[in-house]
Amino acid sequence: MNKVRTRFAPSPTGYMHIGNLRTALYAYLFAKSQHGDFILRIEDTDRARYVADAVEFIEKTLASAKIIPDEGPHNGGDFGPYVQSERMKIYKSYAEKLIELGYAYRCFCNNDDDCNDDDKKFGGYNRTCRDLDREELEANIVARKPYVIRQKMPLTGETTFFDVLHGNITIANSELEDQVLLKRDGMPTYNFANVIDDHLMKVTHIIRGTEFITSTPKHVLLYEAFGWEIPTFIHLAPVMGKSADGTVSKLSKRHGATSFNDLVEMGYLPEVITNYVALLGWSPKSNQEIFSMDELIEKFSLEGLSKSPAVFDYNKLDWMSGEYFKAMSDEDFAKVADKFFGELDENLASKKVYLGSLLKTRISKLSDIPAQIKFLQVMPPLDVELFTNKRNKVTAENSVGILTDAIKVLENISDWTVDELHEKINAFVTESGLKMGTIMWALRIALSGQKVTPGGVIEILYLLGKNISIERLNSALIFLSNIPKKI
RNA sequence: GGCGCCAUCGUCAAGCGGUUAAGACACCGCCCUUUCACGGCGGGUUCGCGGGUUCGAGUCCCGCUGGCGUCACCA
Numbered sequence: 001m002n003k004v005r006t007r008f009a010p011s012p013t014g015y016m017h018i019g020n021l022r023t024a025l026y027a028y029l030f031a032k033s034q035h036g037d038f039i040l041r042i043e044d045t046d047r048a049r050y051v052a053d054a055v056e057f058i059e060k061t062l063a064s065a066k067i068i069p070d071e072g073p074h075n076g077g078d079f080g081p082y083v084q085s086e087r088m089k090i091y092k093s094y095a096e097k098l099i100e101l102g103y104a105y106r107c108f109c110n111n112d113d114d115c116n117d118d119d120k121k122f123g124g125y126n127r128t129c130r131d132l133d134r135e136e137l138e139a140n141i142v143a144r145k146p147y148v149i150r151q152k153m154p155l156t157g158e159t160t161f162f163d164v165l166h167g168n169i170t171i172a173n174s175e176l177e178d179q180v181l182l183k184r185d186g187m188p189t190y191n192f193a194n195v196i197d198d199h200l201m202k203v204t205h206i207i208r209g210t211e212f213i214t215s216t217p218k219h220v221l222l223y224e225a226f227g228w229e230i231p232t233f234i235h236l237a238p239v240m241g242k243s244a245d246g247t248v249s250k251l252s253k254r255h256g257a258t259s260f261n262d263l264v265e266m267g268y269l270p271e272v273i274t275n276y277v278a279l280l281g282w283s284p285k286s287n288q289e290i291f292s293m294d295e296l297i298e299k300f301s302l303e304g305l306s307k308s309p310a311v312f313d314y315n316k317l318d319w320m321s322g323e324y325f326k327a328m329s330d331e332d333f334a335k336v337a338d339k340f341f342g343e344l345d346e347n348l349a350s351k352k353v354y355l356g357s358l359l360k361t362r363i364s365k366l367s368d369i370p371a372q373i374k375f376l377q378v379m380p381p382l383d384v385e386l387f388t389n390k391r392n393k394v395t396a397e398n399s400v401g402i403l404t405d406a407i408k409v410l411e412n413i414s415d416w417t418v419d420e421l422h423e424k425i426n427a428f429v430t431e432s433g434l435k436m437g438t439i440m441w442a443l444r445i446a447l448s449g450q451k452v453t454p455g456g457v458i459e460i461l462y463l464l465g466k467n468i469s470i471e472r473l474n475s476a477l478i479f480l481s482n483i484p485k486k487i
Numbered sequence: 488g489g490c491g492c493c494a495u496c497g498u499c500a501a502g503c504g505g506u507u508a509a510g511a512c513a514c515c516g517c518c519c520u521u522u523c524a525c526g527g528c529g530g531g532u533u534c535g536c537g538g539g540u541u542c543g544a545g546u547c548c549c550g551c552u553g554g555c556g557u558c559a560c561c562a
Contacts, residue, residue, distance in 0.1 A: 183560040214557040440521040452523040
């Protein structure tokens with residue numbers, strides 16, 4: 001049996017859509033699970049769409065997703081070059097060959113309207129010039145450069161191909177146009193280059209999106225014309241997005257971030273994105289959801305692939321992301337979180353690992369961090385209402401006493417550590433005869449101006465440090481004393 | 488519109504003729520609790536519709552409906 005070889009063949013747009021990334025992932029996982037090769041090939045035959053540095057961008061993105069090609073523009077391999085624009089001579093020779101074989105012909109008009117009367121004598125577009133006397137025609141056409149080479153489709157009958165996911169798919173040949181194989185500028189079209197390269201590069205399994213199902217018969221006809229072995233097709237259902245109005249459509253900008261890189265910038269770990277995306281359209285048929293790349297390779301199989309489109313669910317991504325953070329050590333988390341902390345003062349900067357330990361269980365992406373820690377750097381404006389909490393029996397009035405006493409306790413603490421704070425605060429609560437919740441609530445509000453904080457009061461005190469903590473408590477006291485008493 | 492593909496909870500999905508139709512996310516409720524988070528427990532009319540086939544259909548067949556794709560010198 002032939003060694004399995006799959007490929008990922010993006011056009012260099014400088015943008016890695018999640019759907020593309022998933023296609024690459026599946027092609028990679030399948031190849032690796034079969035101990036085969038995974039090839040990266042750049043399909044840059046559309047000069048108008050060329051984006052500078054896009055190849056490097058694609059390679060970097062794949063690398064960050066841990067998808068490593070065995071062959072590619074910068075990975076070596078025996079079947080290069082792996083950039084289509086560098087293979088023009090190859091395509092040309094195969095196109096000429098096809099003409100000799102009688103499966104293609106030269107033509108120079110885009111459509112019948114493009115042709116003037118003179119042109120029409122030599123045939124215009126699509127099936128006008130295909131059956132004219134070839135020698136006479138070609139001499140004239142070649143003289144009239146630039147021309148195009150079109151594939152000569154059978155007018156009757158049907159073409160059937162096998163798809164692993166969909167079984168046999170049959171399309172009537174009458175549906176197929178005499179498509180362009182070689183463009184005026186000498187570049188091949190996707191539908192041509194693709195077939196030539198997949199054959200030359202010995203690709204055994206073509207894994208790509210469903211949008212290519214309808215053009216596959218054209219490819220099959222090409223393989224047959226050359227007498228080449230037809231590879232196995234696997235057409236993947238698209239990744240969809242859900243809009244606010246509930247409608248579902250192919251994932252696009254209006255659904256939020258859609259590229260791998262957008263997601264990374266938002267602070268999702270690359271391994272989280274691959275893990276999540278792997279499960280979008282593929283099921284391991286077990287209850288496992290968290291997978292390392294090695295596990296994915298081990299568990300991957302074509303049977304788990306889904307035929308129907310999958311909606312990208314940010315909720316689930318968030319959950320999965322949180323699971324990864326929770327599983328990380330405080331040190332590792334602090335490392336990946338580092339650039340999201342922003343500018344920290346000396347005190348906080350020295351407590352990053354500790355801060356991270358509090359943060360990692362309550363965020364779903366790293367970009368949530370700035371909002372979570374802002375109050376540590378800048379005290380938000382106080383609001384009396386915040387001091388009122390029914391469940392904990394706190395009011396703006398009784399807060400005054402609590403804060404006053406707390407300040408005294410805190411001022412006497414010289415060893416400002418979490419343990420020490422814990423001990424002293426506990427003692428203070430016991431002594432006061434009040435509920436833990438009552439005291440903590442008042443303190444939290446005074447210290448943070450928020451009902452919700454990452455970590456409890458003890459942790460905030462520690463993070464803020466002695467001076468700032470006491471300062472904030474005093475300010476809160478002043479604030480409360482200036483509130484007109486309720487009647 | 489022609490052609491093609493698809494159709495199980497809101498979402499990802501298991502299921503491959505006989506199941507109380509898994510599990511996860513989200514949601515809701517309760518518990519725990521130093522707020523939030525974390526954690527624990529529990530909850531929900533899910534097989535698009537209509538015909539067949541069969542003792543028996545989410546599973547097979549047909550039709551319908553709906554969604555998506557495709558009809559480029561884009562990939």
